[in-house]
Amino acid sequence: MSTSIRGHRGRIALVVVGAGLASLLIVLPLGAIFYFAFHEGLAVYAQHLADPSTRHAIWLTLLAAAVAVPINTVFGVTAAWAVAKFSFPGRRLLISVIELPLSIPPLVIGVAYLFVFGMQGLFGPWLMDHDIRMVFSVPAILIITTIVTTPFIFREVLPLMLSQGTQEEQAAITLGASGWKTFWYVTLPNIKWALFYGVSLCFARCLGEFGSVAVVSSAIRDETNTMTLQIELLSNDRVATGAFALASILSSIAVVTMLVKIWVERREIPSSDKARS
DSSP, X not given: OHHHHHHHHHHHHHHHHHHHHHIIIIIHHHHHHHHHHHTTOHXXXXXXXXXXXXXXXXXXXXXXXXXHHHHHHXXXXXXXXXXXXXXXXXXXXXXXXXXXXXXXXXXXXXXXXXXXXXXXXXXXXXXXXXXOOOSSSHHHHHHHHHHHTTHHHHHHHHHHHHHHOSHHHHHHXXXXXXXXXXXXXXXXXXXXXXXXXXXXXXXXXXXXXXXXXXXXXXXXXXXXXXXXXXXXXXXXXXXXXXXXXXXXXXXXXXXXXXXXXXXXXXXXXXXXXXXXX
């Protein structure tokens, strides 16, 4: 009995310590962002967000997400489908290549991009001769954001596809369904919640990218400044409220993404139990 009581108290202690650390490292900094964003009033908060440079940074960031998310959705689902449903030489190598941006610091990815498309890079002289700007420009931001966020949807969808196997798809093809109909009516419904969360995660990552974008954009005000770069610029200019106001948007998106994850997990668990029964 005493051992059981000690074990119960130990679990309570671990929960308390975990909750304390979470509050110290996550909740308090998050609360501080919103406090300093709104402490001068809602009117000042809205005024900072309405600043032309800030509005341009928000627009450019949303543009990058609007380009990267659809591309990575199509690529991630297609690549996961190929890896999970077929066996072919180089399968493990393909997985490693797709997940490579997760193991390389974004700053290094940006530098590698410059070595390829920069003025001193592999294709730099040819691009300059043809008056094509692939660095310090909007296209550079769109490309590097897409590269950095490539693995997110793929990683969310692949484990689910692997666990489901190919029996349902083979049955559909045996009954006369085409490849497209098999994917649309069999494969896609089975991965919809993982895909939904993967898209949410990819979108949030696009908005929060800093290192690689800072390298390839040169952070030109009103031209190549994204939300994260604008926050740094406002902080350097000692416009703290403006920086916190913009940071509050990114923090809100992070919180929403976390809530989406919890919701998706609750949707997936009943589906998995139903499939096993």
